[in-house]
Structure formats: C-alpha cells, structure tokens
Amino acid sequence: MDNSNNASFLRTLCSLRWLATAGQAVTILVATWALGLALPQPPLWAGVAALAVFNLYARWRVGLERPIGPATAFGHVLVDVVVLTWMIGWSGGIANPFGSLFLVLIALAAFALPLAWGLAVAAACVLGYALSAMFGLPLPAGYFDPRMLYLFGVALNFLLCSVVVVVFTTRLAFSLRRREQELATLRERFARNEGIVTLATHAASVAHELNTPLATMTLLVDDIAEQSRQAELREDLDTLRELLVLCHERVLALAAPADRSNAQEAITVQEVLAQWRLVRPDVQLQRNLDAPMRLRLEPGVGHLLMVLLNNAADASERAGRPRVDLELRVASGQLLGEVRDYGAGFDTAKATLPNTLYDSGKRHGMGVGLALSHATVERLAGELWMQPAQGSGARVGFRLPLPVAEETTS
Structure with missing residues (x-):
C-alpha cells in the first residue's frame, strides 16, 4: 500500500476512532446510571481519555503530509487493540458482548494493510481478546437480568459493527473509484504522449524530405516574380514567397527540439499574430x-495560441462570419488568454476539448493540434477550458504560469 492509501486509511481510522470514543463514553454512562452496573469508573474513563488524546495526535500526524508506511498504520491499529483490550477487561471480560469489536479491527486491517501487517493485526486482536477473557473482571449485577443484558448488548454490538463496516467500505470504495479514474487519465496521457513521440520522429524524417522542395519552390517564385510585369501578380507572388519561407522555417524547427545545441528560440505574441495573419x-x-505584444513565449505556447486561433477561424468561416476575438492578459505571474469564434456554437452537454491524437471535429482536420496543446498545458501546469459565447460561437480559454523574467508587457 502506498503513502496516499496509508494516509487515507489513517484518516478513516481517525473518524471511526471518534465514533468509538463517543460510543464508549455513552456506554459507560448508560451502564452505570440506567442499568445500575457497578463498573470501575477510573480505569474506564482513563481508557476513553487515552483514546481521545491519541486520536488528536493521529489527526495531527496525518495532517503533516509526511511519508506514512504500513508499519505506522499498524501502530495506530495496535493502539486501538490495546485500548479495546483494556476497556473489555475492565467491563466484564469474555462476558462483555462488545468483545466481537476485535473482528472489526481485523476486517479494517485486512481491507487496507498488506497481508503480513493484516495478519499481525489479527494476531494482536486474538491476543487482546484472550487477555481480556483470562484477566477481565466479571460483569457486576445490575437492575436487569444478566442474560437479557447480554442479548441486548449483542444486538447493539451488531448494529454498531454494521455502521462501522458500511462507513469504512463506502469510503474505501470511493477511494478505489477515484484511483481508477486517476489511472485511466494517466493511461490516456501516456498513450497520447507516446503518439506524440512517434509523431515527432516521423515529422523529423518528413522535414528532411520537404526541406529541398520548399527551397526550390522559393527560388522558382523569386524567378517568376522578377519576370512578371503585372503588379497584382507580383503581390500574390510576394505573399506566396512569405508563406513558403514560413513553411521552410517550420520544417527546420521540427528537428530543433531534438538538438540541444540548436534549441528553439522564444517567440513574441506579436510574431505569432503576424504569422497567423499571413x-x-x-x-x-x-x-x-x-x-x-512583446511577451516572449516558448514555442509550445506559441503553437497553442496558433491552434486556438485557427480553430476559431475555421468555425467562424463555416458560419459565414470570418471574425475572431482574442484577449490576452498577464496577471499574478500567469498568462490568461481567451479566443472567441462566431461559429454555430456547441451543445453544452457534449462540450469537450479533444485530448487524444487524431481526434478531430473538422472534416479535413488531422486531429493533432489540440492534443499537442493539451500536452503543452499539462507540461506547464496550466489549464484549458471551453465555454459558450454570448449570442453564438464558443470561447476557449487558457491559463499558463509564466517565469518571472517573462512577465514584461508592452
């Protein structure tokens, strides 16, 4: 059992221990005043006080968030075994119907502790029950028939054990479901990141293949522009050349992350928007x-902004309203951004941002952009969300922490 499970088990044990402390106090009062049993008060109240004080320490110990091993969890259960042995021994020994509470401690340990430590708890409970049976004080006479008192005690003990088992198993089931959800999320991220690594390897290979054709196309466009005498055609050729240069830079950048000596340089917000407008x-x-506008972004954040702008532009163009709204701010060391489109919007009940490769909502989309964006946001410990826009369209926002050196704004 790992540290988080141990901490969860101790927190549950603390909650149940408060229930046991209150139950023991009430039982002493009822047995003494309502049933007329002449129980030894000082040792019994001392046991209740010792259990309460230890539980305060246990809550403090769990709150420190220090590593908790199975030996520590076993020690906490052992304290419960000792106190229960003490209480049973001073209140009837084997004649006390609450002696079966030792089984609850065994069940809790079997659920939450490793096998060896669970067996150790079982051995401690058997020893505690044997000691309380051999050396326990006999149950004194009271106002009611001893046999009827024992039967009522058995019924009450059954009810108490049922409550404890239900509470513990419910919390354990919730903890297991949460752990399964975390594992499913980790498996999904692992599959996506593995696909990204494979995609990066393939992209580096394709980059070498495209480098030469792009350079050749750029030269051809330059030759055609020099020979052309039409102003409109020359303007189109200039735009085409800028796009080819942009593509050539993107191709060269594909291999940059793998080469530490040629790491990708940061890009400003203004440069990202200029490339997008092109x-x-x-x-x-x-x-x-x-x-x-002068804020310097790492390439991954620039890619995130480019992807969100392109997706918003696609949605707006499909609706016949080619417009995109962008809001960027720096606050409290974080970059806050929101991109709004004027498309058809989405169903709020089915609103999801694709988090896996090749899962695209566009007809001719590759399904790569948002998956890479998710990976960037997770790597930087940020957040990405989507909300409906007022009127029509959608708003996609993000929050990313920034290094102190990057908090300069224009």
Missing part, C-alpha cells in the same frame, strides 16, 4: 489593446 488574411482579428 496564413489567414481573410479572417478579421479583434484583440484587446493592452495585450502583451
């Missing part, structure tokens, strides 16, 4: 005037 000249971009 690719999507027909889409109107509205941004806040105080956006940090």
Whole structure:
C-alpha cells in the first residue's frame, strides 16, 4: 500500500476512532446510571481519555503530509487493540458482548494493510481478546437480568459493527473509484504522449524530405516574380514567397527540439499574430489593446495560441462570419488568454476539448493540434477550458504560469 492509501486509511481510522470514543463514553454512562452496573469508573474513563488524546495526535500526524508506511498504520491499529483490550477487561471480560469489536479491527486491517501487517493485526486482536477473557473482571449485577443484558448488548454490538463496516467500505470504495479514474487519465496521457513521440520522429524524417522542395519552390517564385510585369501578380507572388519561407522555417524547427545545441528560440505574441495573419488574411482579428505584444513565449505556447486561433477561424468561416476575438492578459505571474469564434456554437452537454491524437471535429482536420496543446498545458501546469459565447460561437480559454523574467508587457 502506498503513502496516499496509508494516509487515507489513517484518516478513516481517525473518524471511526471518534465514533468509538463517543460510543464508549455513552456506554459507560448508560451502564452505570440506567442499568445500575457497578463498573470501575477510573480505569474506564482513563481508557476513553487515552483514546481521545491519541486520536488528536493521529489527526495531527496525518495532517503533516509526511511519508506514512504500513508499519505506522499498524501502530495506530495496535493502539486501538490495546485500548479495546483494556476497556473489555475492565467491563466484564469474555462476558462483555462488545468483545466481537476485535473482528472489526481485523476486517479494517485486512481491507487496507498488506497481508503480513493484516495478519499481525489479527494476531494482536486474538491476543487482546484472550487477555481480556483470562484477566477481565466479571460483569457486576445490575437492575436487569444478566442474560437479557447480554442479548441486548449483542444486538447493539451488531448494529454498531454494521455502521462501522458500511462507513469504512463506502469510503474505501470511493477511494478505489477515484484511483481508477486517476489511472485511466494517466493511461490516456501516456498513450497520447507516446503518439506524440512517434509523431515527432516521423515529422523529423518528413522535414528532411520537404526541406529541398520548399527551397526550390522559393527560388522558382523569386524567378517568376522578377519576370512578371503585372503588379497584382507580383503581390500574390510576394505573399506566396512569405508563406513558403514560413513553411521552410517550420520544417527546420521540427528537428530543433531534438538538438540541444540548436534549441528553439522564444517567440513574441506579436510574431505569432503576424504569422497567423499571413496564413489567414481573410479572417478579421479583434484583440484587446493592452495585450502583451512583446511577451516572449516558448514555442509550445506559441503553437497553442496558433491552434486556438485557427480553430476559431475555421468555425467562424463555416458560419459565414470570418471574425475572431482574442484577449490576452498577464496577471499574478500567469498568462490568461481567451479566443472567441462566431461559429454555430456547441451543445453544452457534449462540450469537450479533444485530448487524444487524431481526434478531430473538422472534416479535413488531422486531429493533432489540440492534443499537442493539451500536452503543452499539462507540461506547464496550466489549464484549458471551453465555454459558450454570448449570442453564438464558443470561447476557449487558457491559463499558463509564466517565469518571472517573462512577465514584461508592452
């Protein structure tokens, strides 16, 4: 059992221990005043006080968030065994119907502790029950028939054990479901990241193949532009050349992450928006005037912003309203961004951001952009979300922590 499970088990044990402390106190009062049993008060109340004080320490110990091993968990259960042995021994020994509470401790240990430690708890409980049976004080006479008192005690003990088992198993089942969800998320991330690594390897190979054709196309465009005498054609050729240069830079950058001596340089927000406008000249971009245009972003964040802008542009163009709104701010050492499109919107009950490779909602999409964006956001300990926009369209926002050196805005 790992540290988180041990801590969860001790927290549950602390909750149950408070229940046991209150139950023991009430039982002493009822047995003494209502049933007329002449029980030894000082040792019994001393046992209740010792259990309460230890539980305060246990809560403090769990709250420290220090490593908790199975030996520590066994020690906590052993304290419960000792106190229960003490209480049973001073209140009737083997004639006490609450002696079967030792079985509850064995069940709790069997559920939560490794096999060896669970067997150790079982051995301690057997020893405690034997000691309370051999050396326990006989149950004194009271106002009612001893046999009837024992039967009522057995019924009450059954009810108490049922409550304890239900509470513990419910919390354990919840903890197991949460752990299964965490494992499923980790498996999904692992599969996605493995696909990203494979994609990066393939992209580096394709980059070498595309480098030469792109350079050749750039030269051809330059030759055609020099020979052309039409102004409109020359403008189109200039735009085409800028796009080819952009593609050539992107191809060269594909291999940069694998080469530490040629690491990708940071890119400013202004450069990202300039590249996007070059690719999507027909889409109107509205941004806040105080956006940090000179803020330097790592390539992954620049790619995230580019993907969100392209997706918003695609949605707006399909709806016949080619417009995208962008809001960027820096606050409290974080980059806060939101991209709004004017498309058809989405069903709020089915709103999800693709988190896996090749899962695209667009007809001709590759299903790679948002998966890479998710990986970037997770790597930087950020957040990505989607909300409906007022009127029509959708708003996709993100939050990313920034290093102190990158908090300069324009």
